[in-house]
Amino acid sequence: MFKIAERRDLTPVTKLFRVQAPLVARKAQPGQFVIVRVREQGERIPLTIAGYDREKGTITVVVQEVGKTSGLACRLEEGQGFPDLAGPLGRPAEPLLIKTGRAITVGGGFGVAPILPIAGLLRQWGVKVTSIIGARTADLLILEDELAAVSDEVLVATDDGSRGTHGFVTQVLQDLIDKGQRIDQVIAIGPMAMMRAVAGVTQAPGLATLVSVDPVMVDGTGMCGACRLTVAGEVKFACVDGPLFDAHQVDFDEQVRRGKMYAVEEKRALEACRCGGGHQ
């Protein structure tokens, strides 16, 4: 059992968990993920590591309620825990990051969480970090203060205009590009549609851009191929070759389509237990 040392409700549907996992905390690096199960009959789902404390032996993950498993996870309290948690898995971000100049990080929805340690790493190297975060509405923005602590500036966008720019994170990014500011690399993590849009914006000016894909996974160690995606015309396994990839090489259409493989079943599972999905 991997005990929950701390739980914070970031929004009504987004929870942060600090989990006791000393071996994982010892090794975790920005960009990596863990595979968890939330109950004995549970499926194996990937969660990106949003932070770690090597001394305390904890890692941080953020879960947003979208289906049955994430719904069950969000009901876990301090003192309870995840029956299974394995990691850290996937390639660290470090070798993929440009270690000088200026980076723009873009975090959409709960994608802000995995951005945190990456922004922290960039700052350590002296990279100038501008972070753009977005959400549907101001109440759903998360981890703004934490991000501000590791960024030179934080720019906000909301779909309804309740905070910051009225519109999408991509508009804010486009503005920065249009102003002709120096940008060495863009790192975007969030919903597939957002990452695809970011890739679209940075394509023409040829800005190096990384995205963290989030496909269906089972084992997370290269054993099943559930996480297949096409990058630069080649089939890759996100769990061992990623999850960070060059945004301009990822076949997003395929990813969106593969993401829907179990849409019917997910709905059925949710209806059968009526446990999750406070959202949408």
Place this chain on the structure above:
Amino acid sequence: MTEERKKPVKRPRVGMPEQDPGQRIRNFKEVPFGYTSEMAIREAERCLGCKARECVAGCPVEVDIPRMIELVRDGKFLEAYRVVRETNSLPAICGRVCPQEEQCEIKCLLGRKGEPVAIGRIERFVADYAMQRGEAELDRPRPRQGRVAIVGSGPAGLTAAGDLAKLGYQVTVFEALHAPGGVLMYGIPEFRLPKDIVHAEVNLLRAMGVDLQLNVVVGRTLTVDELMKDGYQAVFLGTGAGLPTFMSIPGETLNGVYSANEFLTRTNLMKAYLFPEHDTPIKAGRRVAVVGAGNVAMDSVRCAIRLGAEAGIIVYRRSEAEMPARKEEIHHAVDEGVVFRTLTNPVRILGDERGWVKALECIRMELGEPDASGRRRPIPIAGSEFTMEVDTVVMALGTSPNPIIHQTTPGLEVNRWGCLVADETTGLTTRPMVYAGGDAVTGAATVILAMGAGKRAAVAIHRELENL
């Protein structure tokens, strides 16, 4: 054995009762029921008790088969169990999944004229009998200095762990998944190897003091070097051959294309057949093509049928004679209505406008000269392409070892197939005190060969640790 043997009785092989095909395709319960005591005795009575004892030589772990059969014939089932257990630590599993027809039974003198003694069925009976009576307990070992780390809890790892624990060493098994057993848990389906049997074997190890650490991916969570630094004097790598193979043909990322590993892991380890009580879903589809004809392919297609597929089709590029699966599995698949498309090879998977599989385009093959494996090489017949309508495609084309371990362990060498290089008799790798065995060394093979490798490595590790 000096005592006079009872005369063998001439009679046909005793059949093993099994679930009716019409019924079993709707459940995941075990197909054969196993022998009753009476059946086991009747089958044992067929044994000639010959001097040649060829069957023993055919067994990779050299179970004293004639002795086992003799004891069964005399109704001494628990004694028979102990005889098997002397050299085979997982008899209930081997009795079910070993390819007996290529090992012990093929050597049986009776087989020259008629049917060999059903050694596998007798072994299974003996093991089940002992387990049901709770007689499977092992003697408590006397503790001894020395800590050994076992990586992977498949048959290789479990056997090495058991043998070393029996010798009194402190043994810790590290397993990447959330459940121990390796392929026995995630690959081989419930209807062929009930998971309770795997649990029972694992619990025996626990009772012997073996420490099981699940959710530890060696190479990620911990490295081999860290294990050595943490005070393990020896490490055994039984990490299997878990990497799936795809064909690199167009359409392989369409929705509805699975590796057999994924299809079987969802079904067996994650129990997708109990969805939604268990949370993992699977899309078995209506018409399922499984590419390949080994045990993995048979298991996949038989799972698909139980998951509700109307048609389960084996697509294989060679002919029936070359199919590598156990004969019994092929026979069971036929009974369950599986369609065999031999001398057929996929060239492309076709999708509908939404990106789901709608058909498999294949080409017909013919057999040419034998290749390096001794099997006749399949050659495509030009212009013979055709399509079959399917909505799921499962690729069961073999597996290779996962590179995680060798990429993270300096000095650990692999051959050009990615298999760990290890000494055949000791399992010693190119790193001192690091041993390996099973599929990780041989590539995908069999349960019993993995067990044999685990055994030999345990002996070698013991020899080294004794001299420390």
